Amino acid sequence: MNILILGGGGREHALAWAVKQNPKCDRLIVAPGNAGIAALAECADLDILDGAAVVSFCEENAVDFVIVGPEAPLAAGVADATRAAGLLTFGPGAAAARLEASKAFTKEICDACGAPTAGYARFTDAAAARAYVQAQGAPLVIKADGLAAGKGVIMGMTEAEALAGIDEIFGGAFGAAGAEVVIEEFMAGEEASFFVLCDGVNALPIGTAQDHKRVGDGDTGPNTGGMGAYSPAPVLTEAIQQQAMEEIVLPTIAEMARRGTPYQGVLYAGLMIENGRARLVEYNCRFGDPETQVLMLRLGAQALDLLLACAEGRLDRARVNWAEDHALTVVMAAKGYPGAYQKGTVIHGLGRLPEDSRHMCFHAGTAGKDGQIVANGGRVLNITARGDTLADARNRAYAMIDHLHWPEGFCRSDIGWRAL
Ligand code: AMP
Ligand code: GLY
Numbered sequence: 001m002n003i004l005i006l007g008g009g010g011r012e013h014a015l016a017w018a019v020k021q022n023p024k025c026d027r028l029i030v031a032p033g034n035a036g037i038a039a040l041a042e043c044a045d046l047d048i049l050d051g052a053a054v055v056s057f058c059e060e061n062a063v064d065f066v067i068v069g070p071e072a073p074l075a076a077g078v079a080d081a082t083r084a085a086g087l088l089t090f091g092p093g094a095a096a097a098r099l100e101a102s103k104a105f106t107k108e109i110c111d112a113c114g115a116p117t118a119g120y121a122r123f124t125d126a127a128a129a130r131a132y133v134q135a136q137g138a139p140l141v142i143k144a145d146g147l148a149a150g151k152g153v154i155m156g157m158t159e160a161e162a163l164a165g166i167d168e169i170f171g172g173a174f175g176a177a178g179a180e181v182v183i184e185e186f187m188a189g190e191e192a193s194f195f196v197l198c199d200g201v202n203a204l205p206i207g208t209a210q211d212h213k214r215v216g217d218g219d220t221g222p223n224t225g226g227m228g229a230y231s232p233a234p235v236l237t238e239a240i241q242q243q244a245m246e247e248i249v250l251p252t253i254a255e256m257a258r259r260g261t262p263y264q265g266v267l268y269a270g271l272m273i274e275n276g277r278a279r280l281v282e283y284n285c286r287f288g289d290p291e292t293q294v295l296m297l298r299l300g301a302q303a304l305d306l307l308l309a310c311a312e313g314r315l316d317r318a319r320v321n322w323a324e325d326h327a328l329t330v331v332m333a334a335k336g337y338p339g340a341y342q343k344g345t346v347i348h349g350l351g352r353l354p355e356d357s358r359h360m361c362f363h364a365g366t367a368g369k370d371g372q373i374v375a376n377g378g379r380v381l382n383i384t385a386r387g388d389t390l391a392d393a394r395n396r397a398y399a400m401i402d403h404l405h406w407p408e409g410f411c412r413s414d415i416g417w418r419a420l
Contacts, residue, residue, distance in 0.1 A: 002027040002062050003304075005041075006048040006078070007069025008034045010331075010364035010382040011289035014296035015067060015303070016041050017360060022304035029061060035373050036363025048073045051081025058087055066090065067307060068265075071286050075101040075147060079265070090311045092285050095261035099252070100285040103182045104145045110280060113251035117280040119185040126170040129181050133162045139186035144169045146177030150225055155186075189274030190418075191281065192233040193291055194244055196269065197306060198253050200262030202315035205245065206306060207298065208236040209291040210419065215338060217414045224338045225379060228415030230328040230390060231294040235273050235419075244271055244278040252283075264310065293362050293382045294327035300357065328393040329384040330401060331364070332411045337378035345375045345408035352403040358386045359400060380409060390419055 003025055005012050013036050019025050020040050033043030044061075047053050049072060058066060066082045068074055068091035077094035091097075098105045110117045118141070123129035133140060133156070142165035144152030152174050156162025162183075169178040193211065197204045211229040215221040236244075249269060256263040268284035268291075287295070296303055302321060309318035334341035350373055353361050362384055365377020381404075385396035394416045401411060 001025065001064040003029070003065045003067065004058060004061070004063045005030045005067045005069060006054070006073055008032040008037065009069070009289055010362040010379070011287050011292040012069045013037050013362040013364070014293040014360075014382075014384075015069065015287070017362070018296040018300055018303035019067070021301040024304060024308075029063070031057070034363050034376070035366040035368040036361070038368065048078065049076045051076070051078045054078055055081050055085040055087070058082065058085070064088060065308065065311065069286065071097065071100050071147060071284065074265070074285050088308075088311050090265060090307045092263050092265040093261070096256055096263040096265075097285040099256075099263065099267070099283040101147050102145055103143050103282065104180055106283055107182060109252055109255050113255040115248045115251050115280055116277070118187050121183050123181045123183065124179065126166055129166045129170070129183060130163055132183060133159060133166065136183075138162055141184040141186055142166055142169065143182045143184065144174040144178040145180035145182055146174070148174040148177045150223075152177055187272040187274070187279060187281065189272040190235045192236045192271055192273060193288055194236060194241065194249075194269045194271055195287065195291070195295060196245070196249050196267045197310040197315055198249075198263045198265065198267050199310050199313045199315040200253070200257060200264045201313070203245065203249055203253055203267075204306070204310075204315045204318055204320070205241060206266075206320055207231055207295045208233040208241065209288065209294055210235070211288065211291055212412060212415060215412075217412055222338055224333070226288070226290050227331045227333070227412045228329055229288070229291045229294050230326065230393070230416045230419060231291065231298060232326065233419070236271070236278075240273060240276065240278050244269065248278065248280050264313075266310075290329050290331055290364075290382050293329040293384045297327045297360060297384050297386045298323065298325055325386055325388060326390040326393045327384060327386040328390060328397050328416050329362070329382045330397050330411050330415050331379050332381040332383060332401070332404070332406070332409045333379050334375050334377070335408055335410050341378055342408060343374075343376055344369070345406070347373050347375060347381070347409070348405040349403045353400050359396060360384050361400065375406075375409065383411075390416055394420065
């Protein structure tokens, strides 16, 4: 079959790598792709936020299956457009993608189905929000309702920080995404990610992971999109996964179906685990980045069969073949990230990296220039390895980094520390 993947980061490189190994895949196109993806698939220049453009591209290229990577096209209704055109599609429509695109909507769903999550209140008015903070006292978590590229959450560990967060969001720092503010109870505990495929009715867990959001070693410094990840997440035991399915994921998909907006795609549940129980922090309507890189290295070619079963509504008959393995990815970023950084610096040594079922360098933000690979973003490479133990996976990943020569780049030296 001919397959189109929308997106151009490390997540899409990992999806493309897994899909490409499955003999069902004849032709693979990724839009827009990147320099790493170009080594295994055709890259196409296409406005992935424009549903009509994606549908015509699929018709012109006889695409049989569309996999949507990032949240922006999902929130913009691209999966609605492709499904309406009769194309087999992986990813929720805009109404179901609100589970990521609106934090207030997710809270409403949790209330309706009884899923455990932080207590909250919502506001469209700064004075009322400030009064609530003064009445409750810190710590509180202040969130812009809409999509804010991962930046719309402010931890109010003191009352002053919480009030400043309210002023920032209502002051327009996140544009329309900040028209409404959700204020949440602060949840203590350990965070982990749970990935569940949903076909509208059935749900199939496909793995757990943990990422490192802070830029510096020891989980210090500013927040980033993720500096590394590993799978599985030891804190998400079988028992807690089962509790999260029964109390959070299954009630959510039942509530979405009841409302006439069934959820089809991957439901990425961010969970807070405390005293052996999970509570929902947030939902994402897409795969995590860089969590997908470790999930795909573990799943390999069967990932395509699972995504197809999801899109075709037959997850009740699908199953995951697990190996007792571990995967870990280290993000290499351009110096300065998550602040200002340089683009266009040359990365040397990529050709020396092993590429096999245990080692893969996924490209997150690269471009080809005069026969060389240059950095083209903040997060640039995802050095990913698989081993029999987490320590083995970690050692393999860091050994790969030793082959690289990229003075303008950096990475954390302690990915996986919490689980090791
Ligand atoms: P979100 O975009 O909602 O996932 O928030 C980003 C990060 O903020 C999460 O990954 C958590 O680390 C943290 N966070 C969000 N909500 C809460 C909460 N209610 N209690 C504690 N930490 C939170
Ligand atoms: N790594 C966090 C995310 O994809 O949202």
